[in-house]
Amino acid sequence: MSVTNAISGITAVGGLLIMGGGVLPHTIPQTLGAAATFLSTINICGGFLVTKRMLDMFRRPTDPPEYNYLYAIPGRFLVVLQHINLVI
Numbered sequence: 001m002s003v004t005n006a007i008s009g010i011t012a013v014g015g016l017l018i019m020g021g022g023v024l025p026h027t028i029p030q031t032l033g034a035a036a037t038f039l040s041t042i043n044i045c046g047g048f049l050v051t052k053r054m055l056d057m058f059r060r061p062t063d064p065p066e067y068n069y070l071y072a073i074p075g076r077f078l079v080v081l082q083h084i085n086l087v088i
């Protein structure tokens with residue numbers, strides 16, 4: 001699964017480069033780049049969900065709880081800063 005996530009990541013970055021930094025696509029290649037980015041993002045998220053389910057099959061009842069949601073706190077903080085134009 002990690003190989004397909006890596007390939008989808010490359011496709012997503014390529015789509016972002018083709019989009020050219022605009023919010024809305026204006027040409028056919030930019031529209032195709034936006035579609036490639038959208039579909040690659042769905043594929044990456046699905047791959048992570050499948051991988052999580054596969055790893056949960058090997059979980060023991062005695063394992064400590066995981067707090068993976070805490071990894072999203074710095075990302076959310078940076079998104080908020082970017083929306084209020086504090087991060088360049």
